[in-house]
Amino acid sequence: MTDSSGTLDEALERLHTTGPERNGWLTNHAPMAVEALVRHGRAEAVHRWLDHYAPKLEEAPPAVRPVTAETWREALGDPARITDWTRFLARELDERPWREVLAEWWPRLLPGIAGGATHPVIRTGHAVRTLLTSPGTAPRRAELAHALGYWAARHRPLPPIAPLAAAPSAAAALDAVPRVPEQEGGIRPRLAQLTAFPRWGAAPDPDTARALLAELVAAATHRYATHGHGEPVMLVHAATAPNAVLRTLPALPRELWAPSLAAAWAAAAAVTAAYAPAEAAPYRATSLSTEEVFERAAAHGDDHTIKFTDTALDVGGPLALAAAVRSVELNPPVF
Incomplete structure (x- = not known):
């Protein structure tokens, strides 16, 4: 994917101020949809699409307490910890290569693939496709943290x-x-x-x-x-x-x-x-x-x-x- 306009990064930065869900459990599909639009040459349509979608979105939920490498099991599958998970995985991705972090968390999350009506794994797939095929900018690494954090919080075997x-x-x-x-x-x-x-x-x-x-x-x-x-x-x-x-x-x-x-x-x-x-x-x-x-x-x-x-x-x-x-x-x- 070539996005010389920077539209995808702009859209992701805009979306990372919002939560992965709305109305209690409905999924925020915008990060996945805008990635697909850019992928197929429709970058010019992204911000108009987002302007229409944005009123549906909500702020990210408040943090509860930090997830750590020692305490993550107790937070797995707890939707109240979405922001805790996202912040934890963002730190992991800042400190280590994204493939290494993904390889560690993928087998832990797979048993809960149906959690969140499968939306977290779908969001992860869009994030990984972007990182595999384009420069790993900060917004694109952050998107992987949001996707994996959502999956961890909605993990449900x-x-x-x-x-x-x-x-x-x-x-x-x-x-x-x-x-x-x-x-x-x-x-x-x-x-x-x-x-x-x-x-x-x-x-x-x-x-x-x-x-x-x-x-x-x-x-x-x-x-x-x-x-x-x-x-x-x-x-x-x-x-x-x-x-x-x-x-x-x-x-x-x-x-x-x-x-x-x-x-x-x-x-x-x-x-x-x-x-x-x-x-x-x-x-x-x-x-x-x-x-x-x-x-x-x-x-x-x-x-x-x-x-x-x-x-x-x-x-x-x-x-x-x-x-x-x-x-x-x-x-x-x-x-």
Whole structure:
């Protein structure tokens, strides 16, 4: 990504005065959406988009007491400690290389990948992609601290999951995920109903894990075209959460790739179980180009649509583009 305008850094500095949530639990999607806009050549639209989004945002919550290397376990999963976590990880990133900090905290946070409705890991994936592909400026390192701090504060493991019959592919595995019995309410009561997932994604080596993770991202993206109508906002996360993990793999030690695949599958399966409709629906193919599809998503303005389209462009191909157009159709426009 080339951003000679400095727009991304300006946007991140603007956003780092706000908290990662609003109205008690709704996620601040702005850091992820603006990164995607800049990534796809729409830097000139960022501040207008932020001006429209900013009234939704709230100040960061007050600090409670410092998180330290000795006391972090007691603060894990405590949303009241969001600012404590962000400050702690910002200090860590000031003192050590960001890859080293990420490699230390990634395996600690993976068991809670579904916490915060998977938004913290998605924010982490956007932050890592930026650091991997552009200069590691202070606002971009700070964004990683905000992302990891949010994840630590919202860390919430899934309930115990029993194995079902093995599936031959990621697409078949998603199709075989049992829907939770009570398809009402927010994500937390839905995830509490999870009991079993199909077995899929055994990876004997890191390269196989990476290939299977890419397969999962593609399958979840494609499935949105036919199943996104079940819950158009929430079902984007079945694709964007594993894609955040895929984006992060190049920054991680290879021995973490297989456990990262397992966590990504759990996240995608959990969202699918919580929100998938009982029946598929038809979708239309699109003749739009990659650039035209993202332009349509940017003009639409919805944060989830922008992020899902960003993932669909990573996947590529006609069905992924059709799924992105489907997200534009299903989600309410902002502009």
